[in-house]
Amino acid sequence: xxxxxxxxxxxxxxxxxxxxxxxxxxxxxxxxxxxxxxxxxxxxxxxxxxxxxxxxxxxxxxxxxxxxxxxxxxxxxxxxxxxxxxxxxxxxxxxxxxxxxxxxxxxxxxxxxxxxxxxxxxxxxxxxxxxxxxxxxxxxxxxxxxxxxxxxxxxxxxxxxxxxxxxxxxxxxxxxxxxxxxxxxxxxxxxxxxxxxxxxxxxxxxxxxxxxxxxxxxxxxxxxxxxxxxxxxxxxxxxxxxx
Numbered sequence: 092x093x094x095x096x097x098x099x100x101x102x103x104x105x106x107x108x109x110x111x112x113x114x115x116x117x118x119x120x121x122x123x124x125x126x127x128x129x130x131x132x133x134x135x136x137x138x139x140x141x142x143x144x145x146x147x148x149x150x151x152x153x154x155x156x157x158x159x160x161x162x163x164x165x166x167x168x169x170x171x172x173x174x175x176x177x178x179x180x181x182x183x184x185x186x187x188x189x190x191x192x193x194x195x196x197x198x199x200x201x202x203x204x205x206x207x208x209x210x211x212x213x214x215x216x217x218x219x220x221x222x223x224x225x226x227x228x229x230x231x232x233x234x235x236x237x238x239x240x241x242x243x244x245x246x247x248x249x250x251x252x253x254x255x256x257x258x259x260x261x262x263x264x265x266x267x268x269x270x271x272x273x274x275x276x277x278x279x280x281x282x283x284x285x286x287x288x289x290x291x292x293x294x295x296x297x298x299x300x301x302x303x304x305x306x307x308x309x310x311x312x313x314x315x316x317x318x319x320x321x322x323x324x325x326x327x328x329x330x331x332x333x334x
Contacts, residue, residue, distance in 0.1 A: 123190025130193045136207050142220050148205055149178045156226040159211040164192025166305045171204045179204045182211045219257045226263045227254050231309040234270040246277045260329040267322045269313035274321035287325040297324040
């Protein structure tokens, strides 16, 4: 099992507001566009709806997980299909990715997914009730490799605190990245959050999670370029969930 190094390095105390996405100019394919037009009214959620009423949106009470930045949606679609007893909310601003997931939902008749196409920071602040999620997963967030861009990285103390507020006691925060320096940065940020417990052990990276059932294009590219995938799993402390 991999272990993080340099956990005591000092992080900057203040970060400018970061976004959960990078703007990219792209278009959906005709099939994706048709799926979006047909399915968004049913599966899409918006900021103007305010805090989500899960029982109304999903029509039931069930364990709930949120995925931030699902890319093309392959992994989210696969895990939602494998675990129909759970409900999943996905956030993604990349138009082709949203279209691809909706097309998959249509083709595979998956019912337990709902979607936002806006900044996750805003969704967390306006739409997700406190202590309402069983898990949050963030797979392969933009690594912003250049040192001068590190402040743009999504995983910063303020954002982590915002995520924690949505978790139930014992709820998990699960991340994966294929950039080692970002993995160390994430480990440092999460380890310094007193309300979180490293499920794998102090300073330890986790094994591959069953919530990542698909080898995505990001992993394939990392393998081609000789990079390992680093996973982290932390849980909100059941005994001390409040600040």
